[in-house]
Amino acid sequence: xxxxxxxxxxxxxxxxxxxxxxxxxxxxxxxxxxxxxxxxxxxxxxxxxxxxxxxxxxxxxxxxxxxxxxxxxxxxxxxxxxxxxxxxxxxxxxxxxxxxxxxxxxxxxxxxxxxxxxxxxxxxxxxxxxxxxxxxxxxxxxxxxxxxxxxxxxxxxxxxxxxxxxxxxxxxxxxxxxxxxxxxxxxxxxxxxxxxxxxxxxxxxxxxxxxxxxxxxxxxxxxxxxxxxxxxxxxxxxxxxxxxxxxxxxxxxxxxxxxxxxxxxxxxxxxxxxxxxxxxxxxxxxxxxxxxxxxxxxxxxxxxxxxxxxxxxxxxxx
Ligand SMILES: [Zn+2]
Ligand SMILES: [Zn+2]
Numbered sequence: 001x002x003x004x005x006x007x008x009x010x011x012x013x014x015x016x017x018x019x020x021x022x023x024x025x026x027x028x029x030x031x032x033x034x035x036x037x038x039x040x041x042x043x044x045x046x047x048x049x050x051x052x053x054x055x056x057x058x059x060x061x062x063x064x065x066x067x068x069x070x071x072x073x074x075x076x077x078x079x080x081x082x083x084x085x086x087x088x089x090x091x092x093x094x095x096x097x098x099x100x101x102x103x104x105x106x107x108x109x110x111x112x113x114x115x116x117x118x119x120x121x122x123x124x125x126x127x128x129x130x131x132x133x134x135x136x137x138x139x140x141x142x143x144x145x146x147x148x149x150x151x152x153x154x155x156x157x158x159x160x161x162x163x164x165x166x167x168x169x170x171x172x173x174x175x176x177x178x179x180x181x182x183x184x185x186x187x188x189x190x191x192x193x194x195x196x197x198x199x200x201x202x203x204x205x206x207x208x209x210x211x212x213x214x215x216x217x218x219x220x221x222x223x224x225x226x227x228x229x230x231x232x233x234x235x236x237x238x239x240x241x242x243x244x245x246x247x248x249x250x251x252x253x254x255x256x257x258x259x260x261x262x263x264x265x266x267x268x269x270x271x272x273x274x275x276x277x278x279x280x281x282x283x284x285x286x287x288x289x290x291x292x293x294x295x296x297x298x299x300x301x302x303x304x305x306x307x308x309x310x311x312x313x314x315x316x317x318x
Contacts, residue, residue: 003063004036008130008138013075014046014171015139021175029175043173046118047077047144051099072097077145083218084293086227120144120169121158122178123151128189131180137188139178142216147270147294150209152216157205162186204263211270214297214307221311229296232314233283236303251281261302270294 005019021032030040037054049055052068059066072078078097082090095101120139127137142148143158150157161168164186169176181187197205237243242254255274259267267273272295274280282289283299297307304310 001062004059004066007071007075008134010140010142011075012046012139012141012144013049013071014044015177016075017044018175018177019138022177029173032175044171044175045103045173046120046171048093048105049076049097050103053098053100068098075141077141079219080145080215080293084227084229084291084296089290118171119160120171120176120178121148121160122169122188123154123156123158124163124189124191125154125156126151127178127180131189137178137180142219145215145219146292147297148212148215149269150205150212152209152212155209156191159188162188163190163192200263200265204265204269207262207266208269210306211266211294211297211301214301215293217307218293218297221308229291230283230285233299233303249281249284251278255280258299258302262298267298270298272298 002020002023005016005023007013007016017032017036020036021029024032024035026032026035029044033042033044034040036058037051038058039051039054042051042054049071052071056066056068072094076097078093081093085093092101093105096103096105121143122137122139123143126140126143130137142152148158162182162184165182165184167182167184169178178188180189237254242250244250255278258280259274264273272279272292279291279295280299282291300307300310304313
């Protein structure tokens, strides 16, 4: 019996299961699912695992001890949601991951757009680096986080397909491993020559890199849950031009300033434009909304400059 591979820094749990699948020599996915999760009909989930309790039980029986919190916090994208959800919502997600509630995180997380991919992303520099350090590349968890379009470490645009033949890693609940070279022999660590970009595109690139690094910061800082977001945002702008003396929010002024704070393509790429729905106003409604973390991050950058500034200010005030 082979053992479960050691999880590498920032490796997606899915990636480790995939390496196990390859190393086991199992011919079918169901065989691997039975070995890892105890049920051949379970499907391998890519971004957020399901039936993690089953995995922990089987792991502890076969290979020793493993901590489910370590998997969750260091090898899945769960922390980004935990940081922006309240306790109750976080708990629902946890139960879905553990397998005690029906798995449908999209409903809770408010992810219904392309930012929640079934296509795995990679950074060509990370591929090269991992290949040098470990002898093979692997799937990084940060590269799969909705809203991260640039590698926070190398500041390079993440790729979703082979630059040589356009092969895409569409998971569809399968085990897909990334190697240094694609099936046609193209090197995943190669880059296409830099293209000339307009000033606007350049600005958008910088913004997207900053946002990617902000998201990475959320993971590394691993702070608090259960924020009263509406209250925090309201406090932050309560004495500004966005509120009248009678306490009425000037939605138009807020939206206009927010729109001009970012380039249009940044908001478009992140699917956070304000053209159809002014989602900013929901931050100030009494009605409770669940917001995609990327919306919080964009708004926090607008209000505080960066996530780290925000954390510092909030912790000083506490
Ligand atoms: Zn990288
Ligand atoms: Zn290729």
